[in-house]
Amino acid sequence: MDRREFLKRGATLGISAPLTAPALGQSLSRDLDTVTQRQGVDIAAVAGSDYYANAVRAVELLGGMGSFVPRGATVGLLVNSPWQNPGTYTNPDVSLAVLRMCLDAGAGDIHTVEGASADYWHRSTLAGRFASEIAALKPSGDKNVIVEIPNGVFLKEATVSHAFMECDVLIDIPVAKDHDGTRYTGTLKNVMGACIHDPTCRFMHFGSGAAEFYGDPSFLSQCIADLCLVRQPDLCVVDATEFVTTNGPAGPGDIQRPQKVVVGTDMVAVDAYCAEVRGLRCAEVDMIRMARDHGIGSMDIATMRVEEETLGA
Amino acid sequence: MVRKHLCFGRGVLGVLCWVSLTAAPLASQTESVLSYLPDESLLEGWEALGDPQTAEGDDLFLLINGGAEIYNEFGFVRAVMHSYDKGEKSVNLEVYEMEDVASAYGAYSFKTSSGGESVDIGSEAKFEEYYLNFWKGNVVVTLIGFDTDTETRDAILALAKMVEAKITAGGHRPEIVDVLPELSSLGARVHPTYVEGILGLINRYRFRTEDVFGFSKAVVGEYDDYMLFAMPYDNTSAAAEHFAAATQKMSSSGLFADVVTTDRDFAGKDRDGRFVTLRLVRDFIVAYVGKDIDQASNALEQLTERVAQYPIRQER
Numbered sequence: 001m002d003r004r005e006f007l008k009r010g011a012t013l014g015i016s017a018p019l020t021a022p023a024l025g026q027s028l029s030r031d032l033d034t035v036t037q038r039q040g041v042d043i044a045a046v047a048g049s050d051y052y053a054n055a056v057r058a059v060e061l062l063g064g065m066g067s068f069v070p071r072g073a074t075v076g077l078l079v080n081s082p083w084q085n086p087g088t089y090t091n092p093d094v095s096l097a098v099l100r101m102c103l104d105a106g107a108g109d110i111h112t113v114e115g116a117s118a119d120y121w122h123r124s125t126l127a128g129r130f131a132s133e134i135a136a137l138k139p140s141g142d143k144n145v146i147v148e149i150p151n152g153v154f155l156k157e158a159t160v161s162h163a164f165m166e167c168d169v170l171i172d173i174p175v176a177k178d179h180d181g182t183r184y185t186g187t188l189k190n191v192m193g194a195c196i197h198d199p200t201c202r203f204m205h206f207g208s209g210a211a212e213f214y215g216d217p218s219f220l221s222q223c224i225a226d227l228c229l230v231r232q233p234d235l236c237v238v239d240a241t242e243f244v245t246t247n248g249p250a251g252p253g254d255i256q257r258p259q260k261v262v263v264g265t266d267m268v269a270v271d272a273y274c275a276e277v278r279g280l281r282c283a284e285v286d287m288i289r290m291a292r293d294h295g296i297g298s299m300d301i302a303t304m305r306v307e308e309e310t311l312g313a
Numbered sequence: 314m315v316r317k318h319l320c321f322g323r324g325v326l327g328v329l330c331w332v333s334l335t336a337a338p339l340a341s342q343t344e345s346v347l348s349y350l351p352d353e354s355l356l357e358g359w360e361a362l363g364d365p366q367t368a369e370g371d372d373l374f375l376l377i378n379g380g381a382e383i384y385n386e387f388g389f390v391r392a393v394m395h396s397y398d399k400g401e402k403s404v405n406l407e408v409y410e411m412e413d414v415a416s417a418y419g420a421y422s423f424k425t426s427s428g429g430e431s432v433d434i435g436s437e438a439k440f441e442e443y444y445l446n447f448w449k450g451n452v453v454v455t456l457i458g459f460d461t462d463t464e465t466r467d468a469i470l471a472l473a474k475m476v477e478a479k480i481t482a483g484g485h486r487p488e489i490v491d492v493l494p495e496l497s498s499l500g501a502r503v504h505p506t507y508v509e510g511i512l513g514l515i516n517r518y519r520f521r522t523e524d525v526f527g528f529s530k531a532v533v534g535e536y537d538d539y540m541l542f543a544m545p546y547d548n549t550s551a552a553a554e555h556f557a558a559a560t561q562k563m564s565s566s567g568l569f570a571d572v573v574t575t576d577r578d579f580a581g582k583d584r585d586g587r588f589v590t591l592r593l594v595r596d597f598i599v600a601y602v603g604k605d606i607d608q609a610s611n612a613l614e615q616l617t618e619r620v621a622q623y624p625i626r627q628e629r
Contacts, residue, residue, distance in 0.1 A: 084457075085457055181382070213374070214382050247424055249378070249380055250377045250379070251457075252424075252443065252457045253424075254426055254441070254442075255443075281584075286522075
């Protein structure tokens with residue numbers, strides 16, 4: 001029984017029948033025959049003033065979108081899009097590049113896991129050029145599933161978007177910004193976008209008895225690491241082009257402009273790399289260390305093959 | 314920490330139910346913030362986009378999600394947000410009505426930095442690259458442009474003046490802020506941040522992620538290459554009690570090396586090699602975080618002198 005069939009059966013049981021994270025957590029797409037050979041690069045970071053081009057080149061350095069998206073596969077895009085202020089949301093040029101590359105790779109349906117408003121896409125000057133691609137995006141819908149997380153330290157089950165679990169290929173597209181509660185937002189924190197507020201996100205904020213939203217940052221960070229056991233993305237495309245370094249997550253705040261798009265498959269490694277771009281030591285960011293401790297990935301960037309390029313230089 | 318707001322732990326659904334059950338009185342209260350909105354017809358070529366969005370109490374989370382928490386920590390009452398555009402140009406206006414003047418100043422000081430350009434609007438208006446913050450009375454105002462063009466900047470300034478004219482409240486920043494050593498005495502630039510909870514504190518420096526100080530207010534001075542902290546308590550015994558508890562937790566946290574403690578002093582080195590020194594001074598805990606041990610001694614001495622002059626039990 002493959003994951004899609006398993007999900008269909010699970011769905012017929014309704015959300016009262018929890019799924020177990022490990023059964024679903026490893027992406028089917030990694031085993032699909034159509035996946036082409038990658039080039040041995042762990043992290044690709046491409047800088048330049050054309051953020052669309054940076055994203056395309058960074059994915060190319062990892063073997064191209066065809067390495068991740070088999071023809072006909074359903075794709076879930078987890079974009080950090082709900083925010084309004086500059087440097088607080090994923091630059092839509094980066095998201096559009098991912099969307100276009102998925103279509104070029106022959107993707108089937110492409111869903112936005114968290115939903116993304118028309119207003120979000122139209123902040124890009126490329127929105128007109130890609131109007132048909134944007135129109136083809138499918139919303140995530142209201143359907144959710146409960147997933148058990150047996151190895152979670154605090155978070156033992158989560159209610160997540162069905163689209164998050166259902167898609168063959170999950171692409172995590174966060175912005176590498178400051179965050180009052182967790183210091184940093186990246187691939188790990190962005191997975192909270194796949195959850196509905198009540199009960200999962202509410203538990204993550206208040207489950208330890210904290211009186212405030214960020215009253216217990218260590219508990220929240222551990223819950224984020226636990227949540228990431230449910231399913232890790234097949235590809236992470238991080239917008240490190242322009243992001244707030246103060247007053248995150250909502251901003252406005254000071255903006256740092258490394259003009260980089262960072263791509264990898266190991267969300268811990270990608271977050272560790274981006275946290276340092278942001279000026280933090282990755283060990284200082286609890287959720288990165290906790291996700292490493294779960295075996296989700298490695299923080300040891302020094303042992304990895306990192307390709308860095310600057311376009312137009 | 315003194316909680317100044319309703320707990321969000323009831324969740325969004327709870328908030329929605331509560332909002333719907335109390336819609337009539339809430340609507341009239343919330344609508345009062347609409348009075349801060351400018352008459353955009355006075356701004357040539359700019360138009361308001363759609364209806365303004367308002368929030369009261371915990372429903373600020375529905376508008377700005379986790380961004381709401383810092384306002385709640387300071388004591389948020391209600392807010393209005395509205396966008397204005399002119400062709401491709403756009404400006405967002407956010408007006409937050411806070412519980413009191415200290416809350417508004419605190420939110421303002423948290424949101425601003427030592428950079429930016431001072432502007433003569435409200436109290437301490439500051440233009441930082443693409444956005445402007447000011448506070449006046451119990452209201453804190455933010456205007457955000459989506460580019461840095463002159464036309465957008467002019468619109469931000471014009472809108473800010475219109476909003477300021479509609480704020481009738483007044484007041485002065487908390488006097489505790491003045492306990493920080495003067496710029497001239499330390500030859501450095503200072504940005505004061507007034508905080509009323511752990512979220513404000515840990516976003517300046519993480520002594521620990523939980524509140525080891527049991528404080529209700531503090532002022533943080535960010536100088537060029539170091540920070541000073543001052544936390545007042547109700548009396549000397551409360552300060553001593555919290556100092557002992559805090560230094561014990563910090564000593565055992567594993568976060569600091571070369572720790573030396575006495576009943577009035579704590580010194581250690583954090584993982585970034587910064588010296589962290591705490592001192593019990595009368596009814597205050599004061600602290601230094603920076604790279605230079607001689608600087609630590611000098612700065613902490615000056616802060617100690619300032620604290621000693623600070624009236625006991627004022628503003629507590």
